[in-house]
Amino acid sequence: MDFNELKQAVGDLDEEVVLDILNKVMEDGGSEAKDALEACQRGLDIVGDMFDKGEYFVGDLIFAGELMTQAVDILKPALAGTTTESVGKVILCTVEGDLHDIGKNIVRSILEANGIEVIDLGIDTPPQKIVDTMIAEDIHVVLLSGVLTLALDSMKKTVDAITAAGLRETTKILIGGNPVSEEAMKLTGADAWAHNPQHTNQACLDWLKK
Amino acid sequence: MTLKEERQQLFNDIYTNKIPKRVPINVSLTMDVISGYKGLNRKDVLWNPKLVAPAVEELAERIFTDVNIFGGNPRYPSQSQALRSTNSVMSSTGLMQHPNVVGLKEDEYDRFIADPYACMWEVILPRLYKELDFQNDPARALFALYQANQAKAEDFRDIVGISRAISEKYGYYSAPMGSGAACYAPMDFITDNIRSFSGMSTDIRRRPDKVAAAAEAVYPFNYLVGKPSIAHAEGASFFPLHMPTFMREKDFAKLWWPTFSRQVNDYASLGIHTRAFCEDDWMRYLDYLQELPTDTRLQFEYGDPKIIKEKLGKKFVITGLFPLSTLTTCTKDECIYKTREFLDIMMPGGKFIFGFDKNPLIYEDINLENLIAVCETVRDYGVYDNAGKAAGEEFHKEDYTHSDSPVFASSRYRTWEQYKQLHPETPDSARPRVEKLEREMLSQVYSLLL
Numbered sequence: 245m246d247f248n249e250l251k252q253a254v255g256d257l258d259e260e261v262v263l264d265i266l267n268k269v270m271e272d273g274g275s276e277a278k279d280a281l282e283a284c285q286r287g288l289d290i291v292g293d294m295f296d297k298g299e300y301f302v303g304d305l306i307f308a309g310e311l312m313t314q315a316v317d318i319l320k321p322a323l324a325g326t327t328t329e330s331v332g333k334v335i336l337c338t339v340e341g342d343l344h345d346i347g348k349n350i351v352r353s354i355l356e357a358n359g360i361e362v363i364d365l366g367i368d369t370p371p372q373k374i375v376d377t378m379i380a381e382d383i384h385v386v387l388l389s390g391v392l393t394l395a396l397d398s399m400k401k402t403v404d405a406i407t408a409a410g411l412r413e414t415t416k417i418l419i420g421g422n423p424v425s426e427e428a429m430k431l432t433g434a435d436a437w438a439h440n441p442q443h444t445n446q447a448c449l450d451w452l453k454k
Numbered sequence: 455m456t457l458k459e460e461r462q463q464l465f466n467d468i469y470t471n472k473i474p475k476r477v478p479i480n481v482s483l484t485m486d487v488i489s490g491y492k493g494l495n496r497k498d499v500l501w502n503p504k505l506v507a508p509a510v511e512e513l514a515e516r517i518f519t520d521v522n523i524f525g526g527n528p529r530y531p532s533q534s535q536a537l538r539s540t541n542s543v544m545s546s547t548g549l550m551q552h553p554n555v556v557g558l559k560e561d562e563y564d565r566f567i568a569d570p571y572a573c574m575w576e577v578i579l580p581r582l583y584k585e586l587d588f589q590n591d592p593a594r595a596l597f598a599l600y601q602a603n604q605a606k607a608e609d610f611r612d613i614v615g616i617s618r619a620i621s622e623k624y625g626y627y628s629a630p631m632g633s634g635a636a637c638y639a640p641m642d643f644i645t646d647n648i649r650s651f652s653g654m655s656t657d658i659r660r661r662p663d664k665v666a667a668a669a670e671a672v673y674p675f676n677y678l679v680g681k682p683s684i685a686h687a688e689g690a691s692f693f694p695l696h697m698p699t700f701m702r703e704k705d706f707a708k709l710w711w712p713t714f715s716r717q718v719n720d721y722a723s724l725g726i727h728t729r730a731f732c733e734d735d736w737m738r739y740l741d742y743l744q745e746l747p748t749d750t751r752l753q754f755e756y757g758d759p760k761i762i763k764e765k766l767g768k769k770f771v772i773t774g775l776f777p778l779s780t781l782t783t784c785t786k787d788e789c790i791y792k793t794r795e796f797l798d799i800m801m802p803g804g805k806f807i808f809g810f811d812k813n814p815l816i817y818e819d820i821n822l823e824n825l826i827a828v829c830e831t832v833r834d835y836g837v838y839d840n841a842g843k844a845a846g847e848e849f850h851k852e853d854y855t856h857s858d859s860p861v862f863a864s865s866r867y868r869t870w871e872q873y874k875q876l877h878p879e880t881p882d883s884a885r886p887r888v889e890k891l892e893r894e895m896l897s898q899v900y901s902l903l904l
Contacts (some may be wrong), residue, residue, distance in 0.1 A: 261657065264758075302700040303655035303697075392551075
């Protein structure tokens with residue numbers, strides 16, 4: 245099986261070719277499913293690079309997320325019971341006061357395709373709910389999303405709530421969405437920020453593997 | 455000349471190709487921002503807009519702007535909650551927002567293309583508004599629609615009351631009655647509440663032909679709703695442009711641009727202008743914008759003011775671009791300096807109205823002292839020494855040809871002839887009223903899909 249072709253097809257967001265290769269991978273029950281998934285993950289790196297270069301846009305990221313959800317669904321029966329383990333768990337949500345979830349949902353698809361278990365708390369999420377979930381699920385990576393400018397204030401309140409609960413030193417926090425920037429990261433007290441979901445993914449992988 | 459007359463003259467000059475005496479200032483604040491100024495609870499104010507009236511008056515006294523300082527709000531809970539809306543929802547912090555919703559499923563395109571207006575009534579509205587379950591609970595749907603309209607009328611009455619009072623007292627400019635209207639670009643319309651932003655992003659790749667056909671099918675409806683009652687140099691149809699910057703150029707050129715460009719040109723052929731808010735960063739699309747009719751008003755969010763002014767400033771009226779974030783990240787002196795610097799770029803040759811890149815959402819988005827300083831700087835520094843001279847290119851409606859797009863028709867739209875058959879005793883003199891009532895339903899549906 246030519247997994248370079250699969251990687252490139254994911255990078256090109258060529259759904260027909262991707263699905264065709266994945267279905268062929270599954271013809272023998274999916275003995276190479278793990279390699280196929282890795283090729284898809286590397287294809288997502290290409291998508292992320294294209295987004296950074298201004299050759300792909302948010303609509304393409306949405307489609308990439310959709311494509312990866314399909315890919316994982318196809319490969320899932322063969323992946324169950326293999327050595328493909330969850331890399332770790334993260335909390336993902338849109339912060340309090342903000343009802344926008346497109347960016348959050350793209351991130352979720354990309355993370356799941358990379359073996360990260362996502363506890364998605366949805367939209368308009370109160371800080372205390374995040375803290376309670378961190379404690380209940382023993383989670384140390386928190387991803388806060390928002391579109392409105394007021395989301396920055398909620399992100400700061402969330403970071404403060406995590407600090408007040410005594411969890412800040414053992415937690416990594418990333419903020420994402422339209423209003424975030426280096427300056428916003430400093431303002432909110434987060435550890436990292438991202439517009440590109442691949443950067444979010446990479447940060448999570450780095451943190452979870454430590 | 456009174457201040458009101460001066461303002462009238464400023465805008466008239468801008469829209470009739472003359473250099474105005476000074477740069478007009480288009481700054482207004484929504485109810486959410488004004489509530490924050492007085493520390494009012496946003497949820498209370500959304501349910502009772504009259505609560506902000508004293509704050510509006512105080513802000514009008516403090517901020518110099520040429521248009522009404524009171525910008526109302528785009529969404530109200532009294533109406534949307536009567537209908538149990540899913541596309542207009544209040545957050546826990548009291549801000550009305552528009553979540554990503556799907557009104558039409560991917561396998562329902564053909565039904566939409568066949569008769570968009572009927573599909574809106576039969577499929578999309580019941581899906582987006584839980585109370586509009588015409589099939590299973592028609593009585594409740596009727597109550598809900600009545601209550602929503604009643605609520606809308608009450609809110610509108612309060613908003614207009616505040617708006618008129620403040621306008622009369624402070625002499626704000628407004629365009630002539632009936633010269634304004636608003637709609638989405640056709641493809642934005644089928645995206646926003648119909649297929650959803652995420653749904654459309656996949657449709658563009660999976661079923662582009664259906665997307666193109668749906669934009670064509672909805673064109674006659676979109677055209678009617680967005681067309682102002684009268685054509686006037688100062689009036690315009692307003693389009694907030696959503697999708698393009700999230701698309702690849704080849705998809706934009708094939709799917710998004712054709713119907714928008716046609717609608718704008720059709721209006722231009724009737725002497726109707728367009729005001730477009732180019733949301734996000736349109737720098738890669740400036741060549742397309744260049745093709746739009748002369749004197750189209752273009753509001754930009756991000757982008758390079760120098761390049762935009764250089765490429766588009768002679769043909770179009772430019773506004774926006776001044777970063778709202780300046781107000782909260784700069785000192786007062788820095789704000790004044792940046793305003794002057796911005797005016798130096800944008801003023802030459804006229805065809806420029808001062809405005810921010812985006813509207814503030816909440817009071818924390820502005821620093822009031824800095825906002826006051828910016829507006830006063832525009833008023834005092836933005837003065838022309840060649841007022842009355844010709845500004846850029848002139849608009850002539852004869853330069854544009856109306857397309858032969860089909861006239862709006864639908865199985866759910868009763869024509870005059872059908873009405874006459876049902877009520878033969880109706881005199882022909884009643885026709886405008888009958889047609890107006892039927893047409894108001896189009897606007898009603900459209901407003902529920904904004």
